[in-house]
Amino acid sequence: xxxxxxxxxxxxxxxxxxxxxxxxxxxxxxxxxxxxxxxxxxxxxxxxxxxxxxxxxxxxxxxxxxxxxxxxxxxxxxxxxxxxxxxxxxxxxxxxxxxxxxxxxxxxxxxxxxxxxxxxxxxxxxxxxxxxxxxxxxxxxxxxxxxxxxxxxxxxxxxxxxxxxxxxxxxxxxxxxxxxxxxxxxxxxxxxxxxxxxxxxxxxxxxxxxxxxxxxxxxxxxxxxxxxxxxxxxxxxxxxxxxxxxxxxxxxxxxxxxxxxxxxxxxxxxxxxxxxxxxxxxxxxxxxxxxxxxxxxxxxxxxxxxxxxxxxxxxxxxxxxxxxxxxxxxxxxxxxxxxxxxxxxxxxxxxxxxxxxxxxxxxxxxxxxxxxxxxx
Amino acid sequence: xxxxxxxxxxxxxxxxxxxxxxxxxxxxxxxxxxxxxxxxxxxxxxxxxxxxxxxxxxxxxxxxxxxxxxxxxxxxxxxxxxxxxxxxxxxxxxxxxxxxxxxxxxxxxxxxxxxxxxxxxxxxxxxxxxxxxxxxxxxxxxxxxxxxxxxxxxxxxxxxxxxxxxxxxxxxxxxxxxxxxxxxxxxxxxxxxxxxxxxxxxxxxxxxxxxxxxxxxxxxxxxxxxxxxxxxxxxxxxxxxxxxxxxxxxxxxxxxxxxxx
Numbered sequence: 001x002x003x004x005x006x007x008x009x010x011x012x013x014x015x016x017x018x019x020x021x022x023x024x025x026x027x028x029x030x031x032x033x034x035x036x037x038x039x040x041x042x043x044x045x046x047x048x049x050x051x052x053x054x055x056x057x058x059x060x061x062x063x064x065x066x067x068x069x070x071x072x073x074x075x076x077x078x079x080x081x082x083x084x085x086x087x088x089x090x091x092x093x094x095x096x097x098x099x100x101x102x103x104x105x106x107x108x109x110x111x112x113x114x115x116x117x118x119x120x121x122x123x124x125x126x127x128x129x130x131x132x133x134x135x136x137x138x139x140x141x142x143x144x145x146x147x148x149x150x151x152x153x154x155x156x157x158x159x160x161x162x163x164x165x166x167x168x169x170x171x172x173x174x175x176x177x178x179x180x181x182x183x184x185x186x187x188x189x190x191x192x193x194x195x196x197x198x199x200x201x202x203x204x205x206x207x208x209x210x211x212x213x214x215x216x217x218x219x220x221x222x223x224x225x226x227x228x229x230x231x232x233x234x235x236x237x238x239x240x241x242x243x244x245x246x247x248x249x250x251x252x253x254x255x256x257x258x259x260x261x262x263x264x265x266x267x268x269x270x271x272x273x274x275x276x277x278x279x280x281x282x283x284x285x286x287x288x289x290x291x292x293x294x295x296x297x298x299x300x301x302x303x304x305x306x307x308x309x310x311x312x313x314x315x316x317x318x319x320x321x322x323x324x325x326x327x328x329x330x331x332x333x334x335x336x337x338x339x340x341x342x343x344x345x346x347x348x349x350x351x352x353x354x355x356x357x358x359x360x361x362x363x364x365x366x367x368x369x370x371x372x373x374x375x376x
Numbered sequence: 377x378x379x380x381x382x383x384x385x386x387x388x389x390x391x392x393x394x395x396x397x398x399x400x401x402x403x404x405x406x407x408x409x410x411x412x413x414x415x416x417x418x419x420x421x422x423x424x425x426x427x428x429x430x431x432x433x434x435x436x437x438x439x440x441x442x443x444x445x446x447x448x449x450x451x452x453x454x455x456x457x458x459x460x461x462x463x464x465x466x467x468x469x470x471x472x473x474x475x476x477x478x479x480x481x482x483x484x485x486x487x488x489x490x491x492x493x494x495x496x497x498x499x500x501x502x503x504x505x506x507x508x509x510x511x512x513x514x515x516x517x518x519x520x521x522x523x524x525x526x527x528x529x530x531x532x533x534x535x536x537x538x539x540x541x542x543x544x545x546x547x548x549x550x551x552x553x554x555x556x557x558x559x560x561x562x563x564x565x566x567x568x569x570x571x572x573x574x575x576x577x578x579x580x581x582x583x584x585x586x587x588x589x590x591x592x593x594x595x596x597x598x599x600x601x602x603x604x605x606x607x608x609x610x611x612x613x614x615x616x617x618x619x620x621x622x623x624x625x626x627x628x629x630x631x632x633x634x635x636x637x
Contacts, residue, residue: 349493363440364479368496371455375491 004221005190007214011202012195021205022054022092029207034150035096035119036204037105038077038240039264039297042124042143042285046097047208048166049150049158055204056081056096057241057265058357069111070104075328076356077240078104085116095120095153097146101297102331122149128299131290139286164281167274173212174270177203180219181260181267185316186227188234188257194248196258200266233376234259235351236312238305238339239324239332241265244359247324250366254373259316262309263324268295296335305335306342313348319376320349327356349375377425378631379432380623381414381448382457383441386477386505387590388413389620390421393628395433401425402617408477409441434631436623440478452626454619455483455494460629461622462586463489465612470582473572473601473609474618475591477505480572482579495579503571505591507540511564514547515557526561526596533563543567565600573604585609588618 014021026033031052036043043053058080065086066079084090096119100106112121124146127135151158177200184191191199199218203211232255241263242248251258261267274288292298294305309321321343325332336352343350351372353365377400382389386408392400403420407413422428437448438457445451454474462469463485472483480503484493497503505519512519533555535543547560568591585607587598592615602609612618 352495363443364496366443367453367455368494371453371491371494374452374456 004218004224007218007221008190008195008199011211011214011218012198014205015198015201018059018205019089021202022052025052025054025206025210026092028210031207032094033092035090035093037081037096037098037108039099039101039105040126040269040289040292041097041099042146043208044166044170044281044285045143045147045150045158045163047169048162049147049154051094051150051154052207053097054093055201055265056084056090057201057204059084060244060357061087063358066115069115070108073328074104074107075240075326076358077326078108080357082108082111082115085112085119088118090116090119093119095122095150097122097124099124099126101126102329104328104330120153122146122153126289126298130286130292130298136283136286136290139289140280140282143282143285160281167281167284169209169212171274173203173208173215174273176212176215176219177267177270178273180215181271183219183222185259187222187225188230188232188259189228190222190225191257192248193242193251193256193258194245197242197245197248197266230257231255232257233320233373234316234318235320235322236260236262236309236316236318237266237322237324238262238309239264239355240326240329242322242324244355244357246359246362247353247355247365247369250362250369251322254369256322256369256373258322259318260312262294262305262312264295264297268292296331303335303338306339309339310342310346310348320351320372322372323350323352325352325354327354377427377431377433378624378627379421379435379448380457380620380625380627381418381435381437381439381445382454382617382619382623383409383414383437383439383445384454384476384478384619385409385440387616388417388441389439389617390414390417391617391620391624392421392425392427393621393624395628397625397628399621399624402614402620404616409439409444414441414445434627436627436630438619438623438626449627450630452623455481455496456491457619457622457626458588459483459485459489459491459622460625461618461620462588462612464621464625465614465618466584466586466610469584469586469610471576471579471585472588473576473585474588475503475505475568475572475597476589477509480504480575482572482575484579484582493579495575497571497575503568503575505589507543507568508564508591508594508597510540510544511547511561514544514551515561517557517561520593522561522564523594523596525558526565527558529556529558529562531559531562532566533559535560535563535567562596562600565594565597566604568597569600569604572601576605581605581607583607586612588612588615590616592616 034051046053058077066082129135294308380391401424405417435448442451592611
């Protein structure tokens with residue numbers, strides 16, 4: 001087993017160079033790649049169809065071509081994805097899978113067909129009433145439809161058994177991520193805000209079967225060390241994603257560690273385990289979506305997000321919550337007043353950072369983070 | 377002697393405090409980061425206090441230019457410094473509205489005068505001193521004359537654009553259709569006040585509300601903000617130097633705390 005610190009460095013480097021990492025993963029596995037737009041893409045099905053699922057979470061680029069279709073008030077992740085698509089950056093993908101969880105995603109789905117015709121799109125639409133019997137049945141059918149679309153793309157049939165195997169592998173990956181996340185709480189110096197994020201992000205560009213073993217080795221390596229004494233500020237991060245990376249370095253400069261998260265790009269993807277039932281894999285996948293809590297992109301009448309963050313702060317000795325508010329992300333913006341009140345009532349301070357992926361100047365964000373740290 | 381330096385985007389401020397925690401001198405020079413403004417302000421303050429640089433026991437720098445200024449013992453943010461400055465000048469204050477040349481901030485204090493929450497405007501000139509500078513230029517008056525001009529108004533001209541550039545065009549159109557400069561000046565104050573009031577509501581407003589920064593010199597602006605918040609607003613004494621005063625308080629406190637250790 002490699003030294004865990006070497007593995008950490010390897011994953012950080014992998015996340016810093018996504019294109020290179022994806023190319024290597026494709027070469028190593030001999031698989032073609034399917035792009036996964038943000039939020040709850042059923043990667044198990046893609047994996048079962050012998051494709052390499054890769055994450056598409058935008059990135060920093062000049063936005064020119066995408067403005068043909070998208071307004072300046074759309075979130076920069078969507079704009080960047082369409083820009084990369086139109087530039088041809090994603091031409092190596094055999095297709096993309098995209099959901100329709102927000103208004104922008106719905107429109108990008110249509111835009112993509114016209115603007116990036118060389119990369120076929122497979123949409124997936126989740127049930128709003130995802131906990132109802134009808135919702136479960138609908139999602140089972142929807143997952144099967146995605147399989148069928150991928151079968152047509154690949155030109156071969158994919159058996160239920162293949163999807164079951166992929167689901168089991170993904171369940172193991174999700175369990176490994178939960179263990180890693182819980183372990184990082186005790187190692188806030190080694191797993192500083194930047195390192196923790198990039199180690200997690202690397203998984204979007206690698207074969208999950210390979211990646212999860214590296215994560216398990218890192219977790220085991222960390223656990224073998226004594227818990228780190230940290231005199232800084234422990235926080236929980238919430239929002240879509242904790243980028244740009246420069247912001248995380250400012251956290252590090254101010255001795256702030258992220259010891260847990262409620263981020264769409266991080267723990268929301270793996271914090272909910274599948275149920276231990278005897279049903280079909282389609283049922284297990286649908287129920288796992290039904291069991292998701294505290295995600296602003298999924299309908300939840302009793303909004304549990306604030307309560308979940310307060311519990312996480314207590315459990316992980318976090319002093320505060322940091323809100324990474326992606327500019328123009330309506331679902332996140334609408335949730336904010338609700339959980340803000342709950343945090344205020346519980347006496348949990350929070351730092352609100354409005355971010356987008358194209359930021360060049362970090363002085364104002366630096367002032368906010370530093371002023372926040374000075375409060376403690 | 378304890379030195380506080382506030383290097384803002386459009387002005388440099390310096391404050392000196394003695395070892396009895398008494399304010400000895402302040403200086404404000406209307407030249408900001410990247411200029412020799414800070415050196416001029418330091419010279420003026422040292423001259424007023426009758427001291428030299430060697431008499432300074434500890435110094436704290438704050439403001440937009442704090443990171444690049446290397447001659448201070450410590451750098452902290454202007455948010456913390458405004459909180460300390462207001463708590464020093466007006467004990468019991470619970471909300472601070474600081475409208476500077478480049479940005480606007482709202483700071484909430486607890487009963488001990490400690491910062492417990494804050495909000496800042498985004499990278500946009502609307503709701504800042506820059507917006508008023510642009511309005512003064514369009515109206516053909518100095519920034520310092522805007523308050524007197526607005527107080528002659530008989531109505532408020534609505535300026536609906538939140539963007540400073542568009543607002544400038546809008547104001548030119550208003551003047552072209554016969555609106556008086558006084559009514560437009562009042563409209564500009566109300567526009568900034570509404571923008572800042574929105575931020576106040578996010579942070580939460582509790583009396584006493586204190587206004588700091590150069591815009592607090594504008595009496596009509598203070599009154600407009602008070603109307604928008606439905607709460608009395610007090611302009612801080614020496615409002616431009618509050619950040620520097622807070623920095624000098626921080627210098628004093630840091631020095632004393634380290635001496636006790």
